Amino acid sequence: MKRIPFQDLKHTNSEDMEAYVEAATDVLRSGRYLHGERVRRFESLLAESCGARHCIAVSNGLDALRLIFSAYITLGRLKKGDEVIIPANTFIATFLAVTSCGLNAVACDVSEKDFCIDFSRIPLTPCTRAIVPVHLYGNPCWNREFFDMAREKGILVVEDNAQAIGAESAEEGFHGSFLTGHLGDAAAISFYPAKNIGAFGDAGAVLTDDDELASTVRMLSNYGSREKYVHEAAGFNCRMDELQAALLTLKLEKMDAVNLRRRQCAALYDSLIQNPGIVKPRIYPDRRQVWHQYVVRTDRRDRLRSFLEEKGVATEIHYPVPCHLQNCYRGSDSLIVPSPLPEAERLAGEILSLPIANVSDEEIRYIADIINEF
Numbered sequence: 269m270k271r272i273p274f275q276d277l278k279h280t281n282s283e284d285m286e287a288y289v290e291a292a293t294d295v296l297r298s299g300r301y302l303h304g305e306r307v308r309r310f311e312s313l314l315a316e317s318c319g320a321r322h323c324i325a326v327s328n329g330l331d332a333l334r335l336i337f338s339a340y341i342t343l344g345r346l347k348k349g350d351e352v353i354i355p356a357n358t359f360i361a362t363f364l365a366v367t368s369c370g371l372n373a374v375a376c377d378v379s380e381k382d383f384c385i386d387f388s389r390i391p392l393t394p395c396t397r398a399i400v401p402v403h404l405y406g407n408p409c410w411n412r413e414f415f416d417m418a419r420e421k422g423i424l425v426v427e428d429n430a431q432a433i434g435a436e437s438a439e440e441g442f443h444g445s446f447l448t449g450h451l452g453d454a455a456a457i458s459f460y461p462a463k464n465i466g467a468f469g470d471a472g473a474v475l476t477d478d479d480e481l482a483s484t485v486r487m488l489s490n491y492g493s494r495e496k497y498v499h500e501a502a503g504f505n506c507r508m509d510e511l512q513a514a515l516l517t518l519k520l521e522k523m524d525a526v527n528l529r530r531r532q533c534a535a536l537y538d539s540l541i542q543n544p545g546i547v548k549p550r551i552y553p554d555r556r557q558v559w560h561q562y563v564v565r566t567d568r569r570d571r572l573r574s575f576l577e578e579k580g581v582a583t584e585i586h587y588p589v590p591c592h593l594q595n596c597y598r599g600s601d602s603l604i605v606p607s608p609l610p611e612a613e614r615l616a617g618e619i620l621s622l623p624i625a626n627v628s629d630e631e632i633r634y635i636a637d638i639i640n641e642f
């Protein structure tokens with residue numbers, strides 16, 4: 269029987285393995301493992317490819333988000349207890365970043381159209397100080413009218429761009445750009461190995477056009493220090509290694525090709541899956557989606573999942589439990605759920621992610637045939 273893994277990182281990275289080994293060897297022999305030219309070079313390349321003025325390479329995506337919120341607190345632009353609106357259907361890191369900084373997370377419902385925040389039901393209150401649009405599954409989440417209104421009220425917009433590097437929204441962001449990571453006030457990126465651009469371990473980045481925010485994030489990421497042994501804030505150690513920077517530089521050069529292939533896979537799934545009981549994800553002709561996940565929906569999700577499993581196809585669920593229902597927030601004062609979140613809860617029971625990283629056209633045909641037979 270054919271076996272199609274959900275994602276095989278060995279396969280993902282095999283293509284350019286010689287170049288990776290060569291780059292890694294250079295770093296190992298260089299004697300320079302932190303604070304070097306490879307990190308600086310990677311930062312300028314990433315800033316350029318996302319159109320942002322500043323890029324700070326950091327340890328992972330969660331730390332990237334945490335550093336943004338901590339920097340806003342350090343700068344006095346946010347304070348403990350302020351409310352931050354977050355879509356309930358996201359990876360837990362989005363919530364943890366906010367609550368670990370002493371801010372309150374306000375869970376918001378999502379839309380079944382693109383799985384992102386539902387702009388018609390954002391629970392804005394006079395206490396709202398920030399909103400986190402999450403570009404879930406590689407879907408740019410941006411609504412110019414809404415965010416312009418939020419900005420006029422002094423609400424900060426922090427993009428969680430962990431899943432959508434290289435995506436483009438249909439509507440312009442604050443800086444005249446359409447690229448995710450450069451739409452709002454600041455953005456966090458993750459290079460977790462399974463992301464579209466994945467490191468060989470953990471890595472992340474902060475992007476912003478705000479000079480003051482950028483220098484504060486950099487200071488906080490390095491023990492709250494701008495000058496050796498002078499600590500102006502109680503910071504962290506959240507730096508990116510030279511090793512990851514060298515390897516990620518090679519990967520970043522191939523970002524467009526990687527994202528293009530994912531778009532081709534999504535288009536092929538879309539044309540081949542023809543089962544009226546399965547809802548396919550929308551392809552938006554006016555957005556550039558980067559398909560971190562290809563997520564179908566059905567009210568018989570668990571049966572579809574076993575059916576595929578029996579035929580050798582591995583699938584995943586992103587995410588089976590919405591963040592506001594996770595145990596870590598049971599009885600917590602830092603999570604606010606102002607109203608029921610029916611869509612987020614319903615979707616969690618219907619969504620199924622199909623393999624999209626490194627699948628061949630033939631494998632997509634095989635998977636689509638099984639789904640049509642279901």
Ligand SMILES: *Cc1c(COP(=O)(O)O)cnc(C)c1O
Nearest residue numbers: 328329330359361430458459460
């Ligand atoms: C992966 C991810 C993160 C966290 O990134 P790490 O690098 O794993 O810390 C945050 N938000 C979302 C939406 C993610 O998918």
